[in-house]
Amino acid sequence: MSIALAKQATSIEPRRRITDVVMRGLCVAATVIALIPLVAVLYYVASKGVGAISWEFFTHDSSTPPSEPGGGMSNAIVGSLMVVGLACAMGIPVGVLTGVYLSELGRDSMFARTVRFTADAMSGIPSIVIGVFTYTLIVLHQRHFSALAGGVALAIIMLPTVTRTTEEMLKLVPDSLREAALALGVPRWKAIVTIVLRTAAPGIATGVMLAIARVAGETAPLIFTAFGNPHVSTSLNQPVGTMPVLIFEDAKSPYDELNRQAAAGALVLVAFILLLNITARLVVRRKK
Amino acid sequence: MSLPMRESVRVKRDTNKTSAEKGPEAASIKMNAEGLKAWFGSSLALKGVSLPIVDKQVTAIIGPSGCGKSTFVRCLNRMHEVVPGARAEGTVMLDGADIYGPGTDPVLVRRRVGMVFQKPNPFPTMSIRDNVLAGMKLNRVAVTDRDALVEQTLRQVALWDEVKDVLARSGTSLSGGQQQRLCIARALALEPEVLLMDEPCSALDPIATARIEELIHEIGKRVTIVIVTHNMQQAARVSDHTAFFYMGELVEYAPTDQLFTQPSNSRTEDYITGRFG
Amino acid sequence: MKRPDAHDTEVAIRRRSSLDVNLGDRTFRLVTAAFAAGAVVILASIVVQLFQGAWPSIARFGAGFLTSSDWDPVHDKYGAVPFLYGTVMSSLVALMITVPIAFGVAIFLSELAPPWIRGPLGFMVELLAAIPSVVYGLWGIFVLAPFMRSDVDPILRTLFGWTGFFSGPTNGHDMLTGAVILSIMILPTIASISRDVLRAAPPTLREGALALGATRWEAVRTAVLPYVRSGLVGAVLLGLGRALGETMAITMVIGNSDRAHQSLFQGAQTMASKIANEYAEASNDLHLAALTEIGLLLLAVTLLFNLAARILVWKMRGPVGQRPV
Numbered sequence: 001m002s003i004a005l006a007k008q009a010t011s012i013e014p015r016r017r018i019t020d021v022v023m024r025g026l027c028v029a030a031t032v033i034a035l036i037p038l039v040a041v042l043y044y045v046a047s048k049g050v051g052a053i054s055w056e057f058f059t060h061d062s063s064t065p066p067s068e069p070g071g072g073m074s075n076a077i078v079g080s081l082m083v084v085g086l087a088c089a090m091g092i093p094v095g096v097l098t099g100v101y102l103s104e105l106g107r108d109s110m111f112a113r114t115v116r117f118t119a120d121a122m123s124g125i126p127s128i129v130i131g132v133f134t135y136t137l138i139v140l141h142q143r144h145f146s147a148l149a150g151g152v153a154l155a156i157i158m159l160p161t162v163t164r165t166t167e168e169m170l171k172l173v174p175d176s177l178r179e180a181a182l183a184l185g186v187p188r189w190k191a192i193v194t195i196v197l198r199t200a201a202p203g204i205a206t207g208v209m210l211a212i213a214r215v216a217g218e219t220a221p222l223i224f225t226a227f228g229n230p231h232v233s234t235s236l237n238q239p240v241g242t243m244p245v246l247i248f249e250d251a252k253s254p255y256d257e258l259n260r261q262a263a264a265g266a267l268v269l270v271a272f273i274l275l276l277n278i279t280a281r282l283v284v285r286r287k288k
Numbered sequence: 289m290s291l292p293m294r295e296s297v298r299v300k301r302d303t304n305k306t307s308a309e310k311g312p313e314a315a316s317i318k319m320n321a322e323g324l325k326a327w328f329g330s331s332l333a334l335k336g337v338s339l340p341i342v343d344k345q346v347t348a349i350i351g352p353s354g355c356g357k358s359t360f361v362r363c364l365n366r367m368h369e370v371v372p373g374a375r376a377e378g379t380v381m382l383d384g385a386d387i388y389g390p391g392t393d394p395v396l397v398r399r400r401v402g403m404v405f406q407k408p409n410p411f412p413t414m415s416i417r418d419n420v421l422a423g424m425k426l427n428r429v430a431v432t433d434r435d436a437l438v439e440q441t442l443r444q445v446a447l448w449d450e451v452k453d454v455l456a457r458s459g460t461s462l463s464g465g466q467q468q469r470l471c472i473a474r475a476l477a478l479e480p481e482v483l484l485m486d487e488p489c490s491a492l493d494p495i496a497t498a499r500i501e502e503l504i505h506e507i508g509k510r511v512t513i514v515i516v517t518h519n520m521q522q523a524a525r526v527s528d529h530t531a532f533f534y535m536g537e538l539v540e541y542a543p544t545d546q547l548f549t550q551p552s553n554s555r556t557e558d559y560i561t562g563r564f565g
Numbered sequence: 566m567k568r569p570d571a572h573d574t575e576v577a578i579r580r581r582s583s584l585d586v587n588l589g590d591r592t593f594r595l596v597t598a599a600f601a602a603g604a605v606v607i608l609a610s611i612v613v614q615l616f617q618g619a620w621p622s623i624a625r626f627g628a629g630f631l632t633s634s635d636w637d638p639v640h641d642k643y644g645a646v647p648f649l650y651g652t653v654m655s656s657l658v659a660l661m662i663t664v665p666i667a668f669g670v671a672i673f674l675s676e677l678a679p680p681w682i683r684g685p686l687g688f689m690v691e692l693l694a695a696i697p698s699v700v701y702g703l704w705g706i707f708v709l710a711p712f713m714r715s716d717v718d719p720i721l722r723t724l725f726g727w728t729g730f731f732s733g734p735t736n737g738h739d740m741l742t743g744a745v746i747l748s749i750m751i752l753p754t755i756a757s758i759s760r761d762v763l764r765a766a767p768p769t770l771r772e773g774a775l776a777l778g779a780t781r782w783e784a785v786r787t788a789v790l791p792y793v794r795s796g797l798v799g800a801v802l803l804g805l806g807r808a809l810g811e812t813m814a815i816t817m818v819i820g821n822s823d824r825a826h827q828s829l830f831q832g833a834q835t836m837a838s839k840i841a842n843e844y845a846e847a848s849n850d851l852h853l854a855a856l857t858e859i860g861l862l863l864l865a866v867t868l869l870f871n872l873a874a875r876i877l878v879w880k881m882r883g884p885v886g887q888r889p890v
Binding site: 107174176177179180181182183184185186187190191194195198199201 | 365367370372395396397398399400402403405407409410411412413422423426427471474475478
């Protein structure tokens with residue numbers, strides 16, 4: 001009996017060992033498989049797009065007929081900057097202030113919990129539905145597409161993310177700092193704005209950067225709000241071209257030249273988004 | 289009844305103080321709590337405390353954990369009610385004006401009654417210099433010579449020589465003891481009349497603790513100090529008066545040497561001789 | 566320093582005026598609360614506006630909208646069945662592909678990987694989610710679809726053609742390719758949340774099993790997985806919620822056919838892709854209303870799924886937050 005026990009104690013049955021190795025191998029395989037598309041997409045975009053990147057790409061707009069060479073995406077680049085800028089101008093202040101309310105003032109009240117729940121629910125709404133909403137709210141009444149409508153749609157998409165990030169970063173600020181400020185005879189609102197917000201600022205900035213990265217790539221809501229424009233436009237009330245939408249149209253086009261432009265546009269867009277993501281990650285690492 | 293004194297509890301008195309300063313005729317009352325009650329939600333933490341705080345002297349508050357000493361002190365600058373669900377009732381006179389009176393703004397009270405906390409909490413986003421000036425800046429108090437104020441305050445806490453060349457460094461780059469002295473400097477810069485200290489040395493090593501006790505001796509000549517401590521020896525070393533709290537009530541209040549050598553209440557005696565707590 | 570007398574102190578600590586009572590605090594509270602209320606207002610408006618916009622179609626077709634397969638802008642007849650089918654089918658197939666892989670990734674990242682690689686790998690998985698949908702679509706059109714058509718589909722046709730799901734010719738733009746690209750896009754969601762859920766399990770569970778002589782895999786399977794089961798279901802539901810609303814990539818490769826077919830090699834249309842394709846050029850008000858009604862359906866379904874998912878994940882690791890910092 002003791003010999004049998006001793007034998008068992010020193011080795012696991014081969015079946016269990018094999019299962020262990022196989023399952024672990026499968027998990028590794030899964031991770032590799034999961035990352036293949038990442039590499040594939042980045043490689044494709046880089047290799048096909050880099051050929052079409054030129055000075056013209058950034059300075060000419062997309063109004064050139066596809067059969068002629070030398071078009072560009074300047075209108076879309078400007079348009080994207082505009083629409084994303086509008087979204088930030090509207091979405092960031094609202095999101096940050098809401099986050100401040102939730103973390104510092106409302107805390108666990110019924111109202112605060114409702115707001116939190118709403119923000120969570122909103123983050124799950126497909127962006128195309130937001131586009132439809134913005135269309136019925138703004139475009140239908142104005143009877144035309146506009147950069148403003150696009151900005152509003154993106155702002156709504158940004159809002160839950162910014163709110164949640166702000167609230168979480170503010171909650172990370174230790175209470176002792178709040179007390180220190182209050183003990184100096186500072187009114188609560190001033191303590192929040194000057195001490196708490198400032199301390200949480202790097203974390204909030206990270207969240208905002210990631211939110212910007214996300215809305216910069218949004219296409220669906222822009223298709224029928226900002227719509228598109230072959231020429232550069234800086235007017236709020238005119239339809240405006242944006243990178244994702246132009247990439248979409250160029251990708252569907254039968255013309256080879258436009259397909260290449262789509263890849264180039266995708267390269268620029270992805271580079272921008274990657275840059276934001278990496279910067280955000282670095283900020284987080286430095287704070288630690 | 290004279291108790292055999294525990295070896296460690298030796299009362300050190302500041303021999304520079306004249307009898308006039310120590311005598312009851314010359315000692316005036318800076319703050320006076322009367323019937324002070326405090327709640328956390330529905331649980332009563334202070335059960336009606338009446339205690340005078342003598343001007344320009346050091347009052348120590350001692351007692352076992354949970355006896356209400358921190359709660360009491362936080363009521364003295366209306367910080368108690370900052371915690372959600374906490375409230376206080378009663379009277380606390382500051383120079384004859386009730387800080388719990390109907391028209392009083394707690395924010396203004398806190399500018400005259402400063403506070404130092406158990407765990408040092410300098411503002412991490414500010415430099416050492418800005419931490420010292422924080423109270424002035426946030427309250428929009430005009431300062432004619434900022435550098436002079438910074439130097440003067442840091443000298444008061446014996447930190448100047450250590451940091452004078454690195455004033456721009458972040459407040460959190462200092463050691464624990466230095467951070468605490470910085471926090472004391474930050475509080476002192478506002479020239480409060482009373483300084484509340486809530487277990488200021490519990491998070492510090494013995495050397496840092498000794499330095500802060502020296503500080504208390506120095507500052508205590510100009511500023512009224514109330515110090516909460518769970519360390520009886522510390523109370524005996526630094527204070528002129530001591531109050532012993534137990535389970536939310538003030539059990540005994542007396543000049544320090546009297547409380548530690550001839551306590552009049554048996555519970556006090558039990559505590560200081562180490563029978564509990 | 567002159568010692569202040571009682572009157573001085575009273576004056577000093579008394580409020581400047583009865584109006585001054587925490588004026589700054591009150592205003593600040595009001596302003597922030599107003600903005601916070603904005604979020605609720607927006608959500609309510611979304612529901613209301615969509616309902617209003619869809620009303621002509623709801624009134625006209627009622628429940629028939631959900632049972633009819635006729636989508637005919639010319640004759641003003643609208644039925645959403647093909648798109649419901651397309652949405653459900655593509656999402657289900659996508660889940661079948663992605664869930665095992667996502668779980669594998671999650672287990673690897675939380676249990677099996679050496680610590681030094683977890684950060685970078687996790688970051689790369691997050692990058693998968695950062696790539697915009699339209700870029701995936703672009704790659705889908707020029708790389709994935711041709712690849713599917715020439716390399717993958719023939720194999721599937723030979724092996725599984727008898728089931729009826731893999732029959733018929735295809736140019737690569739079909740339900741299957743759509744499902745594949747969808748699976749790539751929802752993988753990061755499911756993997757990240759599953760990883761978080763696994764990480765939230767107390768280490769003592771795992772350690773207890775190991776101490777009893779279990780292999781690494783057995784410890785995970787017997788001790789950790791049952792504990793986090795509801796969280797994992799929540800992660801899948803969240804992934805499903807994302808899949809339902811995914812628009813661009815799938816529009817670009819799914820073939821855009823208005824009929825529901827059994828074979829995955831046929832083109833299809835999802836609710837989201839239908840809206841994306843036709844909304845901007847809707848021919849008349851009823852057409853627009855019908856499309857808006859699809860949007861309303863999409864909203865209802867995704868809200869429901871997200872709610873169910875968050876309740877399940879909440880139970881496991883507290884309120885669902887951003888990626889852990």
